[in-house]
Amino acid sequence: MRGLSVRDERSLKFAESELRRVLRRLSIEGLASHVHFQILGRSHSGPLGDLKSDGFAIVPAAGEYQIVSRSARGLVYGVYGLLESLGCRWYFPGVEGEHVPLRPASPPGRMIVENPDTSHRSVVAFWDRTGAGRQERIRENLDFAVRSRYNCFYLHWPQGLHSAMKLARDHGGGLDIGIKLHIARQLLPTRLFSSHPEWFRLQDGKRTRDYNLCVSNPQALAEVTRNAQKLTESMDVDITDYSYWQDDVPNAWCQCPSCSRLSSSEQNLRLMKAILKGVKAHTPRGQVSYLAYYATVARPQSSRIPKGLFLEFAPHACCYRHDLDDPRCPKNAALVEHLKQNLERFGTKTSRVFEYWLDVALFSSYRSPVRRLPFLMDRISHDVSFYRGLGLTEVETVQWMLPAGVENAPEVANPGFALLPRLLWNPRQDVAGFVREFSRNFYGSERASAVLRAAAQADRVNPRYLCTPNDRGSGPKQAARLLKQAVERCQELEGAVTGHHRERLVGLRKALRYDLKRAEAGDA
Numbered sequence: 278m279r280g281l282s283v284r285d286e287r288s289l290k291f292a293e294s295e296l297r298r299v300l301r302r303l304s305i306e307g308l309a310s311h312v313h314f315q316i317l318g319r320s321h322s323g324p325l326g327d328l329k330s331d332g333f334a335i336v337p338a339a340g341e342y343q344i345v346s347r348s349a350r351g352l353v354y355g356v357y358g359l360l361e362s363l364g365c366r367w368y369f370p371g372v373e374g375e376h377v378p379l380r381p382a383s384p385p386g387r388m389i390v391e392n393p394d395t396s397h398r399s400v401v402a403f404w405d406r407t408g409a410g411r412q413e414r415i416r417e418n419l420d421f422a423v424r425s426r427y428n429c430f431y432l433h434w435p436q437g438l439h440s441a442m443k444l445a446r447d448h449g450g451g452l453d454i455g456i457k458l459h460i461a462r463q464l465l466p467t468r469l470f471s472s473h474p475e476w477f478r479l480q481d482g483k484r485t486r487d488y489n490l491c492v493s494n495p496q497a498l499a500e501v502t503r504n505a506q507k508l509t510e511s512m513d514v515d516i517t518d519y520s521y522w523q524d525d526v527p528n529a530w531c532q533c534p535s536c537s538r539l540s541s542s543e544q545n546l547r548l549m550k551a552i553l554k555g556v557k558a559h560t561p562r563g564q565v566s567y568l569a570y571y572a573t574v575a576r577p578q579s580s581r582i583p584k585g586l587f588l589e590f591a592p593h594a595c596c597y598r599h600d601l602d603d604p605r606c607p608k609n610a611a612l613v614e615h616l617k618q619n620l621e622r623f624g625t626k627t628s629r630v631f632e633y634w635l636d637v638a639l640f641s642s643y644r645s646p647v648r649r650l651p652f653l654m655d656r657i658s659h660d661v662s663f664y665r666g667l668g669l670t671e672v673e674t675v676q677w678m679l680p681a682g683v684e685n686a687p688e689v690a691n692p693g694f695a696l697l698p699r700l701l702w703n704p705r706q707d708v709a710g711f712v713r714e715f716s717r718n719f720y721g722s723e724r725a726s727a728v729l730r731a732a733a734q735a736d737r738v739n740p741r742y743l744c745t746p747n748d749r750g751s752g753p754k755q756a757a758r759l760l761k762q763a764v765e766r767c768q769e770l771e772g773a774v775t776g777h778h779r780e781r782l783v784g785l786r787k788a789l790r791y792d793l794k795r796a797e798a799g800d801a
Contacts, residue, residue, distance in 0.1 A: 281316075281349065284349070284451075285316075285348075285349035286349075287447075287449040288349035288350055288352070288353055288449060288450065288451040289314065289349050289352060290449065291353060291423075291448075291449035291450050291451070292314070292344075292349075292352050292353045292355075292356045293309075293314075295353075295356055295357075295360075296309050296312060296356045296359075296360070297309045299360050299365055299377065300360075302377045303363060303365075303377060303378070303381045305363075305381060308384065311340060311341050311342060312341075312342045312344060312356075312359070313341065313342070313343050313344070314343075314344050314345075314352050314355075315343055315344070315345045315346075316345075316346060316347065316348065316349065316351075316352065317345060317346070317347050319347070325345055325390070327392070328345070328346060328347050328351070328390070328392065329347070329392045329393065330346075330347050330348045330350075330351065331346075331348065331350060331351050331354060331392075331393050331426070331428055332346060332347070332351055332354075332390070332391055332392035332393065333345065333346040333351045333352065333354050333355030333358060333390075333391055334346070334355070334388060334389065334390045334391075335355060335358060335359055335362070335385055335388065335389040336388050337384065337385055337386060337387065337388065342359065342384065342385075344356065344358075344359065348451075349451055350423075350428065350450075350451030350452075353423060353450060353451050354391075354423075354426050357423075357424050357426070358389060358391060359384070359385070362382065362384065362385045362389065363378070363381040363382050363384065364377075364378035364380075364381050364382045365377055365378070365381075366695070366714075366715075366718055367421060367424040367425065367695065368692070368694060368695045368715065368718075368719060369421065369690065369694050369695075370414075370417040370418045370420065370421035371417045371421075374421065374694075376718045376719070391702070391703075393426065393428075393701070393702045393703075394665065394670075394701065394702060394703055394704055395665070395670045395671065395672055395701045395702070396670045396671060397428070397429060397629065397670065397671030397672070397673070398426065398427045398428050398429070398672065398698060398701040398702070399427055399428070399429030399430065399431055399455075399671075399672075399673040399674075400418075400422050400425075400427050400429075400430055400431070400673070400674055400675075400676050400698075401431040401433045401457055401631070401673055401674065401675045401676065402415075402418050402430065402431065402432060402433060402434075402676055402677075403433040403434050403638070403675060403676075403677050411437070412444055415441055415444055415445065416444070416448065418430075418676075419445060419448045419450060419452065420448075420450065421694075422450070422452055423450030423451060423452055425695060425698035425699075426698055426699075426701075426702050427452065427698055427701075428451075428452065428453060429452060429453045429454075429455060429516065429673075430445060430452040430453070430454055430455075431454075431455045431456060431457045431520070431673070432445065432454070432455070432456050432457070433456070433457045433458070433675065438456065439511075439513075442454060442456070442512070442513055442514065443513070446513065446515065453515040453516045454514055454515050454516070455514050455515070455516045455518065455519075455520070456512060456514060456519070456520065457520035457522065457566075458520065458521060458522065459522045459523065459524050459525035460508075460521050460522065460524075461488070461489045461490065461501075461521075461522070461523050461524045461548060462487075462488060462489075462524050463504070463508075464500075464501045464504045464505055464508070464521065464552070465477070465490045465497060465500055465501055465504070466504075467486045469500070470484075470486040473496070473497070474486075475491065475494055475497075476490060476491060476494050476496060476497035476500065477490055477491060477497075478490055478491050478529070478530065478531035478532070478533075478536070479491065479531050479532045479533040479536070480529075480531075480532060481532070487529065488524040488526050488529035489523055489524050489529050489530055489531070489544075489548070490531070490548070491531045491533055491535075491536060492530075492531060492536060492539070492544045492547040492548055492551075493531070493533060493535035493536045493539075493547075498547065498548075498551040499551075501548065501551040501552060501555070502551045502552070502554045502555040502558075503555065504555070505521060505551070505552045505554075505555025505556055506555035506556070506558045506559050507555075508521070508555075509555065509556050509559040509560060509563070510559050517560055517562050517563045517564060518563070518564040518565070518566065518587070519552075519556050519563060519564070519565050519566070520565075520566040520568070520589065521552045521556075521565065521566075522566065522568045522570075523545050523548060523568065523570075523573065526571070527571045527572060528541060528571060528572035530544045530545075530572065531544065540575065540577070540578065541572035541573050541575075542569070542572075542573045542574075542575050542576060542577040542578075543577050543578065543579065543580060545567065545568070545573040545577070546567065546577040546580050546582075546586075547580070549565055549566075549567050549586055550580075550583060550586070552565050553565040553583060553585050553586055556585075557585060563585065564585045564586070564587055564627070565585060565586055565587075566586075566587060566588075566589040566629075567582075567586050567587065567588055567589065567623070568589050568591060568631070569588060569589065569590045569591060569615070569616075569619055570591040570593060570631075571593065571594075574590075574591075574592075574594075574612065574615045575615055575618070576615065576618040576619040576621070576622050577622065582622055582623055586623075587623060587627040587628060587629070588619050588620070588622075588623035588627075588628040588629065589628075589629045589630075589631050589673075590615075590616050590619055590628065590629070590630050590631065591630075591631040591632075591633075592609075592612045592616070592630075592632070592633070593633060593639075594608065594612070595608065595609055595612055595633075596608045596609050597651065597653065597656065597736070597737070598737055598738065598739075598752075600656060600659045600660065600663070601613060601656075601659070601660050601663055602659075602663050616630075616667070617667070620667065620668075620669075625667065625668035625669055625670075627671070628669060628671065629669070629671040629672065629673055630664055630669055630671070630672050630673065631673045631674075631675070632660070632672065632673065632674045632675070633674070633675055634653050634656070634657050634660075634674060634693060634697060635650065635674050635675070635676045635691075635693055635694060635697065636674075636675045636676070636677065637650050637676075637677045638677050639675075649788045649789070649791075649792060650691045650693070651733075651736035651739070652691060652692070652693070652729055652732050652733035652736055653693055653733070653736065654692060654693055654696055654708050654711075654712060654729075654733060655708060655733065656737075657693055657696060657697050657700060658696075658700055658704070658706070658708045661697075661700045661701065661704050662704050665704055672701055674697060676694075690719070690781070690784075690785070692711065692712055692715040692719075692729065695711075695715070696708065696711055696712075699711065709726075712726045712729055712730070713726045716728075716729065719778075719781065720770070720774065720778055720781055720782055720785070721773075721774035721775075721776075721778025721779070721781075721782075722770055722773060722774055722778070724766075724770055724773075725767075725770055725782065727766055728763045728766045728767045728770070728785065728789075729763075731759050731760070731762045731763035731766065732759070732760065732763045732789060734759045735755070735756040735759035735760045735763065735792070735796070736756075738752045738755040738756050738759070739752060739756050739792075739796075753796050753797075753799045754796075756792075756796040757793060757796035757797045760789055760792055760793040760796055761793055763789050764786055764789050764790050764793055767782055767785055767786040767789060768786055770782055771783060771786070
């Protein structure tokens with residue numbers, strides 16, 4: 278193809294390389310010579326005129342296969358769509374997460390056309406460790422993101438950021454690369470405290486340089502604007518939305534007389550306006566995320582929302598026992614009301630949801646050892662449909678990059694990793710069917726889906742995920758009963774499978790037994 282940008286040429290080479298690699302594993306490498314690629318022009322209005330930018334079509338004709346899209350990234354998705362039609366699946370980052378069948382299915386005999394339901398499907402990767410294996414883990418997560426048809430990959434860690442950005446940009450999968458940082462402290466460096474203590478927030482009658490700043494001080498905001506511009510100039514990213522967030526603490530805003538008249542959300546809005554001004558000084562088309570999170574989850578009331586500032590709503594404190602829109606849950610009902618009120622101020626067109634369904638660190642209480650990630654398959658499906666019903670088309674999820682092999686370990690091996698991006702692409706996915714297929718491919722038997730279902734039911738009554746600390750009720754007893762069923766079913770299955778399938782089931786049983794002991798002790 279002629280006239281491609283360097284980035285598109287890189288994506289096309291990536292697509293061709295992945296096609297040959299997987300077909301080689303399937304022992305049908307010769308099929309690669311019969312697969313061709315076409316990028317449609319913007320004005321194309323033929324039979325495939327309804328293709329979106331990330332959409333693709335696979336058109337078979339006399340033993341040849343044409344993969345068609347409006348973008349090079351769409352061709353990459355088309356390659357994975359073709360490989361999926363042969364029976365391949367990708368469940369987790371890394372080699373162990375790739376399922377290649379011993380006997381591939383026949384290539385499609387009729388045209389396949391797919392368009393994504395959501396326009397912004399992003400994974401926010403966090404791993405602040407350095408050292409051996411770090412770059413390989415980044416590559417594995419980039420591979421998994423594009424195989425899962427995410428279209429954005431955000432880096433969410435402070436250490437080695439610029440080298441990680443270069444690695445991500447050179448990857449070739451066509452992902453848009455961005456950053457998300459809690460960075461207010463860096464935009465107003467603590468070295469300025471001795472000369473300008475009035476720039477920093479007042480806490481209990483004293484100026485402190487720990488978090489955020491005094492947003493009623495014009496000089497402090499001007500310093501933030503200058504440093505936001507410098508930071509933006511140093512960032513080699515693909516996208517024009519920037520997430521330079523307030524510091525990552527529940528409620529650390531200024532208590533001076535002027536700031537005390539402002540809510541936490543109003544203070545955050547002032548901070549974001551200063552950051553937006555600095556971003557636009559370098560990137561006129563730039564946009565900045567307003568993070569509704571912790572104390573800023575309520576909508577800002579009085580100030581005008583400037584053009585270029587978009588909502589990013591993070592339901593960090595939600596209850597996982599109930600669906601997000603379950604009116605019986607006071608915690609979730611309050612969050613949903615805040616979300617709707619924020620959408621009234623910001624609108625739905627550019628607003629996003631920043632979710633935690635796959636946040637291993639959150640569900641491990643930010644402590645080691647890593648706990649089993651709860652099975653929230655039905656909850657994820659329900660929430661995605663709920664967000665789409667509100668008119669939201671941009672959904673993000675945080676996903677920690679853990680040391681090699683941990684994501685495939687029984688503590689966190691979870692069908693939700695692969696289910697979520699499928700639901701963002703097509704919310705009409707058959708969740709039960711997906712779980713059965715996952716069980717067959719990953720554990721060697723569809724009967725393992727009964728184990729996962731029992732564990733999922735236990736997770737929904739687990740006191741760790743309740744509405745309030747006092748809402749324990751019979752949760753531990755119910756969780757123990759369901760977990761015992763899951764352990765027993767898992768043990769029965771171990772004799773029916775062999776090899777790595779059995780090893781995975783043994784690991785799952787051990788993880789479930791650990792949770793069972795805690796539930797029996799009343800501390801699930």
